[in-house]
Amino acid sequence: xxxTRKLLRVNLTDGVIREEPLNMEWADQYIGQRGLATxxxxxxxxxxxxxxxxxxxxxxxxxxxTGTMASTGGRYSVITKGPLTGAIACSNSGGFIGAELKxxxxxxxxxxxxxxxxxxxxxxxDKAELLPADDLWGKSVWDTDKLIHQKLNDPQIRIAAxxxxxxxxxxxxxxxxDLHRAAGRSGVGTVMASKNLKAMAVRGTQGVSNIRDPxxxxxxxxxxxxxxxxxxxxxxxxxAMGTQVLMNVINEIGALPTNxxxxxxxxxxxxxxxEAMAEPRESDGKPNLTTNAACFGCTIACGRISTxxxxxxxxxxxxxxxxxxxxxxxxxxxxxxxDTGVGDLDALTYANFVCNEDGFDPISFGATVAAAMxxxxxxxxxxxxxxxxxxxxGSAEALAWCAEKVATGEGFGADLGxxxxxxxxxxxxxxxxxxxxxxEFPAYDPxxxxxMGLTYATSNRGACHLRSYTVASEVLGxxxxxxxxSVDGKAGLVKAFxxxxxxxxxxxxxxxxxxxxxxxxxxxxxDAACEGGWTAEKLLEAGERIWNLERDYNMRAGLTGxxxxxxxxxxxxxxKTGPAEGKVAGLDEMLPEYxxxxxxxxxxxxxxxxxxxxxxxx
Amino acid sequence: xxxxxxxxxxxxxxxxQCEMACSFENEGVFNPAKSRIKIFTFHDEGRxxxxxxxxxDEAWCLHACPVEAIKMNKETxxxxxxxxxxxxxxxxxxxxxxxxxxxxxxxGKVIKCDLCGGDPQCAAACPTEAITYVDADATGLEKxxxxxxxxxxxAHAN
Numbered sequence: 001x002x003x004t005r006k007l008l009r010v011n012l013t014d015g016v017i018r019e020e021p022l023n024m025e026w027a028d029q030y031i032g033q034r035g036l037a038t039x040x041x042x043x044x045x046x047x048x049x050x051x052x053x054x055x056x057x058x059x060x061x062x063x064x065x066t067g068t069m070a071s072t073g074g075r076y077s078v079i080t081k082g083p084l085t086g087a088i089a090c091s092n093s094g095g096f097i098g099a100e101l102k103x104x105x106x107x108x109x110x111x112x113x114x115x116x117x118x119x120x121x122x123x124x125x126d127k128a129e130l131l132p133a134d135d136l137w138g139k140s141v142w143d144t145d146k147l148i149h150q151k152l153n154d155p156q157i158r159i160a161a162x163x164x165x166x167x168x169x170x171x172x173x174x175x176x177x178d179l180h181r182a183a184g185r186s187g188v189g190t191v192m193a194s195k196n197l198k199a200m201a202v203r204g205t206q207g208v209s210n211i212r213d214p215x216x217x218x219x220x221x222x223x224x225x226x227x228x229x230x231x232x233x234x235x236x237x238x239x240a241m242g243t244q245v246l247m248n249v250i251n252e253i254g255a256l257p258t259n260x261x262x263x264x265x266x267x268x269x270x271x272x273x274x275e276a277m278a279e280p281r282e283s284d285g286k287p288n289l290t291t292n293a294a295c296f297g298c299t300i301a302c303g304r305i306s307t308x309x310x311x312x313x314x315x316x317x318x319x320x321x322x323x324x325x326x327x328x329x330x331x332x333x334x335x336x337x338x339d340t341g342v343g344d345l346d347a348l349t350y351a352n353f354v355c356n357e358d359g360f361d362p363i364s365f366g367a368t369v370a371a372a373m374x375x376x377x378x379x380x381x382x383x384x385x386x387x388x389x390x391x392x393x394g395s396a397e398a399l400a401w402c403a404e405k406v407a408t409g410e411g412f413g414a415d416l417g418x419x420x421x422x423x424x425x426x427x428x429x430x431x432x433x434x435x436x437x438x439x440e441f442p443a444y445d446p447x448x449x450x451x452m453g454l455t456y457a458t459s460n461r462g463a464c465h466l467r468s469y470t471v472a473s474e475v476l477g478x479x480x481x482x483x484x485x486s487v488d489g490k491a492g493l494v495k496a497f498x499x500x501x502x503x504x505x506x507x508x509x510x511x512x513x514x515x516x517x518x519x520x521x522x523x524x525x526x527d528a529a530c531e532g533g534w535t536a537e538k539l540l541e542a543g544e545r546i547w548n549l550e551r552d553y554n555m556r557a558g559l560t561g562x563x564x565x566x567x568x569x570x571x572x573x574x575x576k577t578g579p580a581e582g583k584v585a586g587l588d589e590m591l592p593e594y595x596x597x598x599x600x601x602x603x604x605x606x607x608x609x610x611x612x613x614x615x616x617x618x
Numbered sequence: 619x620x621x622x623x624x625x626x627x628x629x630x631x632x633x634x635q636c637e638m639a640c641s642f643e644n645e646g647v648f649n650p651a652k653s654r655i656k657i658f659t660f661h662d663e664g665r666x667x668x669x670x671x672x673x674x675d676e677a678w679c680l681h682a683c684p685v686e687a688i689k690m691n692k693e694t695x696x697x698x699x700x701x702x703x704x705x706x707x708x709x710x711x712x713x714x715x716x717x718x719x720x721x722x723x724x725x726g727k728v729i730k731c732d733l734c735g736g737d738p739q740c741a742a743a744c745p746t747e748a749i750t751y752v753d754a755d756a757t758g759l760e761k762x763x764x765x766x767x768x769x770x771x772x773a774h775a776n
Contacts, residue, residue, distance in 0.1 A: 068648050069638045069743070096634075103649060156651075179661065207641060207649020218642070229745065239631075290664035294633035299745035301631035305664040323662030 001210055002064040002529035003027055004107050008128055010121060012195050013054060013113030017128050022107050027064075028532050029615065031539070034090050035506035035546040037061035037079040037108060041088070042549060042617060044110075047556035051083040051187075052169075052194040054114035060101065060160075060200065061109075063508025064530050067102030067208040067296075070221045071228055072510035074099040074296025082186035083194075084171045084364070084419050085438045085462040087554045091174070091188045092466070092505055094295030094303075095181030097158040102508075103204025115196040120148065120161075123202045133198040140164055140407070141176045141359045148201050157203045163359030166193035168409020170417030172364035172440075180326025180356040181295065186439060186461050189359050217528035224521050225299050231516035233476070238302035238512065239292050241274035243330035246443075248273050251338075253475060253484060254578020255448030257441065258338045259393045260370035261434045261567075264445045264575045268343025272333050276345055277304070283311050288345055290324050300512060304328060306349055314350035314400045321353055328352050331465070334443035335366025340373060340399055347396035351403040358407035364419055367440035369402045371420040371432055380427040386412050434570075437462035437563050446570055446587075448580035449474050451482070451490040454590045457564045458494065460550040466511060468497030478515055485579065487586040491593035502550075503543030545614040548598075552606050552616055561604025564591060620695045620754040623731075623738060625668050626761075629748035632657050632666035639743035643734050652722065654731040655740045655749075668749055670740070671718040671731040673697055679730070682713030695754065696733040704728060 005022045023040075030036040037059040049055040058080045065073040076098030082089030101109070104125050111121070118137040119130045136144045141163040148159050158178060166173030166189040173189035174182040183189070211217045228234040237245045250256045251269035258266040270276060277289040286307065294301035306327025308315050315321040328336075328348055332355070336348045355362040369391075375381045376391035383390065389412075391398045405413030415423055420440050424433035434441050439462025446453030451470030459467040470493050474484035482493060500519055504511050507526055519536035527534040570585040595602060599610045611618075637653035645652045655670035677697045680688040687703035688710060690696070706726040710719045719730040731738075733751075741751040752759070 069635065069642065071635075071745075099650075103651065205649070205651035207645070207647035207652060209647035209649075214642075214646070225745065291666075292631060293664075293666070294631035296634055297638065298631075298633050299635065301633060301746075303631075307664070324664030325661070 001212060001531050002068060002208060003032060004102065004105050004210075006106065007108040007110060008106050008123070010109060010111045010128070010130070011113050012111055012115040012119065012130070012197060015115070015130055017130070029542060030546060031063065031503065031506035031542050032107065033061045033063035033066070033075065033506045033508060034077045034079065034092070035502065035542060037077060038088065038090065038546060038549055038553070040108070040110065041079050042553050045081065047081075047553055048558065049081060051081045051086065051191060054195070056081050056191060058111040058188070058191050058195060058197070059108060060111075062098050062102045062107055063506055064526065066508030067099040068211065068221075068508070068529060069218070069297060070509060070525050070529070071225045071299040072295070072297060072513050073508050074298065075508050075510055076101065077505065078175050078183040078188040080188055080191045081557070082188065082461060083190050084187040086557055087437055087461055087559060088550045089186035089188055089461050090505070090550075091183035091185050092511075093175070093177055093181050093183040094298070094510060095178035096296045097160050097177040097200075097202055098508070099296040100158040100202045100204045103207050104202055105204065105206050109200070111195060111197060114194065118196050118198050120199040120201060121197065122152070123200070125204060125206055136198045137167065138164065140357045142179060142357045144199055145179055148199060152201060154203060157201050159199055159201045161199035161359070162189040162193045163357065164408050165358045165360040165406055165417065166190050168414065168417060170360050170406055170409060171419045171422070172361040172368075172417075174359050174361050176356055176359045182356065182359075182361070184361045185363065185464065211529050212531055213528050217525070220524045220528050224517065224525060227521060228299055228513060228516050233478070233515040234300045234513065238300050238515070242292065242302045242304045244274035244277060244304070244328060244333055246330045247333060248275065249475065250444060252578075253448055254575060254580040255445040255484070256334065256338050257434070257443065257445040259341045260339060260367075260374045260432065261441065261445065261569055262374070263577070264448055264580060265578050266338035266341070266343075269338060271343040272328075272337040272345050272348055277306065277328065281309050283309050288349060289327060295510070298510065300510075302512060308349050308353070309346045312346040312350070313397070314347055321350065325353055326356055331443050332362035332366070335363045336399060338443075339366050339370040341393035342396050342399050343394070344396040347399055351399055354403040354407050360406055363442050364440040365403070365406060365416070367434060368416055368420045368423060369399060371424055371434065372402070372416060373398070374432050375424065375427050375429060378429065378432070380429050385415065431568055434567050435463060436566065437559065439463045444471055445575070445580070446566065446585040447575040447583045448578065449484045450487045450586055450590075451484070451493055453566055453570065453585035453587050454490055454494045454594060455497075457566055457587055457591065458498075458594060460547070460554060466501070468494045468501060469511070470494060470497055472515065476515070479518060485583060487589045491590045491597055494590075494594060495597050498547050499540055499543035501543070502546040503539040506542065506546060545616070548606060548610060548614050549616055552611070555605060561595075564604055621751050622673065622695065622754040622757060623670065623733070623741060624750045624752045624757045624760070626748050626750075627665060627667040629746040630657065630666040630668055631746055632659055633745065635743040635745060636668060636740035636749055639739035643739040644729070652729075654718075654729055668740075669718070671697070672716070673731070673733070678713040678715060679710035679719050682709045684709060691732070691735075694733045694736045697730065698732045699728055699730060701725070701727050
């Protein structure tokens with residue numbers, strides 16, 4: 001068993017912390033991390049609770065392979081009810097704190113209630129305590145990180161924190177760990193701040209030792225690392241170019257949403273691509289990209305470490321931004337760049353730094369800025385709301401200004417912090433919001449990659465690419481090539497990706513391994529580490545169970561099949577250029593088949609049969 | 619042929635596979651806190667640097683030990699701590715100029731790299747060849763090769 005078999009329960013209201021044994025019966029059904037934490041969450045919270053009220057809970061959860069030598073085995077997830085969507089939120093992050101928590105001896109931390117004053121959770125192995133954090137409130141994530149290291153006098157402690165955006169109520173605030181890794185989406189950071197929990201600082205010195213069959217585990221994990229190394233995507237593309245390897249590819253196939261999804265191709269895509277990040281700058285001869293970097297235990301190392309040109313207008317006379325930090329991933333580069341029409345790599349990198357510094361999701365932020373730019377150009381908002389800033393597509397100045405405003409929540413930053421849906425509703429143009437269930441789209445236009453339309457519409461946490469990344473099949477041919485412009489077979493493809501991904505997200509491994517691995521590669525690693533006879537079939541069944549459990553929660557929270565929808569722009573307005581020219585998103589042609597494959601009713605409700613098949617709670 | 623660990627920080631991604639391999643080999647646990655090799659992250663510079671014992675010939679730790687608990691393994695050239703003899707006085711940790719001998723509070727002994735008896739697991743686990751185990755007399759070979767490839771008489775003509 002590679003679970004530590006215990007969890008930490010932290011009641012923030014009364015400050016009581018206690019240890020509990022992990023429910024191993026649930027672990028056998030829901031694996032760990034995303035799945036197992038969702039099972040706890042569903043058991044313990046009222047689905048109709050206010051996401052930002054004391055009745056919501058916030059769970060930090062590792063998987064059975066977190067903290068082990070399995071490649072990418074360093075992940076953790078944050079599970080809660082999301083304030084952006086009112087649906088289940090589960091955000092996954094890498095970096096180092098997940099493995100540190102496991103090494104301290106904990107599978108999970110469940111935070112409940114609300115602290116009367118700002119606090120931080122300090123965990124050193126078996127010992128956990130709440131410390132006052134009044135001095136940290138009002139500080140950015142980066143300053144908080146620095147202050148905690150000083151205060152605890154421990155250079156090796158790992159920290160996850162929320163920034164000023166979360167304190168100000170930005171609905172897409174993230175939990176940032178290790179300075180620039182993020183449990184980024186759905187506002188999990190907003191929930192953390194609503195509980196007056198500023199940070200979690202963890203030091204683990206016990207390690208992970210309870211591997212079921214250590215010899216077999218070392219053998220099979222080494223074998224699977226070789227599979228990653230030999231694969232063109234995980235062995236070459238991702239380490240060299242990061243996820244940004246996709247920028248030019250997706251633009252060429254006409255699926256790069258541009259200017260709030262009015263267009264599907266961006267004229268300056270090449271200026272914000274991986275290739276551009278590697279080009280030496282004129283000013284100092286250095287490229288934007290300094291090096292690639294790995295999260296804990298990862299042999300892929302897709303992370304970007306970047307600098308901003310010191311002479312760029314965003315950082316002139318601001319030396320605190322001159323050093324290296326987490327650089328642009330594809331999703332961030334798209335949202336901050338193509339979707340806002342900004343082709344200035346340094347401005348995008350600056351906005352990305354600010355997103356990390358004050359803890360907010362660059363996807364939702366960029367897409368919200370894009371919506372604001374369209375509102376501005378349409379005359380629904382004016383310089384009156386924006387302190388004179390002209391919010392025009394393509395304006396790097398506007399992008400940088402918006403990032404600084406959201407960071408603190410001041411002025412128009414409060415409006416931008418509402419997210420695209422509430423912003424567009426507030427200014428009377430709800431149709432301009434490119435969201436599903438209140439969450440902003442990521443970087444693939446469903447008119448050019450049809451499976452992603454169904455992916456977004458049915459995602460349990462609102463529009464998201466990571467719930468079923470059919471781009472792998474439709475664009476990259478993994479595991480086999482399907483036609484991105486066709487809806488045929490996409491219902492089955494989406495379901496298969498959703499179930500498999502839910503399983504992977506519950507193991508402690510990174511979903512990026514699935515460019516090279518299937519569940520057949522993952523199962524022997526889980527099985528060597530854990531009791532339970534873990535086969536690919538058992539993992540897939542658990543994945544499907546997890547998906548249904550999340551869906552069931554959402555239905556009880558008040559969502560319906562009508563929420564499995566796309567904005568009218570994608571359903572009615574055809575793609576204007578590129579290979580998808582003339583296409584709309586064919587959601588209607590896929591959704592009924594998808595419901596049928598899921599065993600749900602025609603209006604998307606779970607049946608008693610499905611519930612009992614997976615043993616879901618009544 | 620004597621071999622030694624050769625570290626190339628440029629290739630390091632900071633993944634900590636080496637730390638886990640080290641702690642697993644020596645302590646039977648995946649635990650960076652108990653690793654004899656350490657990766658240092660220089661965040662502002664965007665650099666990751668693996669660091670461990672280089673097995674000095676005239677080892678400060680060996681000379682400082684009052685009970686002769688540190689001996690050279692003649693096969694591997696590693697300075698090894700004899701657990702049965704070590705009294706945990708930590709004088710070696712003070713004597714070592716590089717900080718690569720450390721005390722283990724669980725066992726009350728000091729720990730340092732012993733090259734895993736000639737098959738260092740950190741090098742085996744490193745996915746990028748930032749840590750390799752090479753001919754002790756030619757640790758500079760790969761660096762020389764890299765620079766040799768850049769040495770081009772034609773460059774002067776341009």
